[in-house]
């Protein structure tokens with residue numbers, strides 16, 4: 001359908017339960033069209049992670065509404081909603097087990113070919129294949145210890161194998177070098193052509209070629225547009241670039 005992967009925020013405010021002071025998200029409105037890639041940038045504590053966690057209802061808005069595929073998330077069956085959305089969190093959540101078990105997690109019927117394809121896009125296939133036991137290599141206790149960047153790439157492969165309608169990457173390439181990150185983004189364009197992507201980042205190079213970029217500060221949208229527009233018009237964006 002035409003609304004597959006569409007996300008709308010309407011006057012969303014959000015406070016964590018029991019927290020005092022200003023809301024973490026303040027009166028945030030935004031529409032992300034199906035298939036778009038939207039970058040979200042802002043300093044630490046700006047509210048980026050909190051914002052995206054509202055979409056799969058890890059938390060509920062305090063006021064306002066979020067719609068996915070034109071339906072209020074509160075009217076979705078939570079399980080169905082979460083099946084459409086893959087979030088790669090900031091802190092990766094790999095478990096003790098083999099590489100293939102970790103990638104297949106959440107999509108138990110994935111074939112080896114699908115797993116290898118997703119791993120190629122995530123730039124994980126080559127280092128996995130280089131292990132003597134390949135995809136059967138055990139991670140963690142009694143197995144290999146991946147580097148931070150390798151763990152992030154396995155986590156991305158895990159999200160991709162699910163072929164979500166909405167893919168949310170929460171600052172999950174921070175430990176991946178810029179050249180590798182750029183190859184992942186290039187491959188993603190083909191692999192996830194019709195997938196709506198939300199890309200949270202700290203560095204401008206991670207979001208600069210997104211269709212739209214949101215600049216978040218203290219829970220508020222202080223800038224919105226393309227890279228060039230923001231360079232001209234958004235002071236916070238310029239500051240992030242120079243930091």
Ligand code: GTP
Nearest residue numbers: 016017019024042043044045046047048049050051
């Ligand atoms: P980075 O991840 O550091 O880049 O920041 P961010 O932009 O993702 O901000 P985040 O959404 O993590 O935090 C926004 C604000 O919410 C900060 O003031 C946090 O201290 C606060 N916060 C985050 N998680 C929680 C939580 O679980 N409970 C409470 N009470 N506050 C939280």
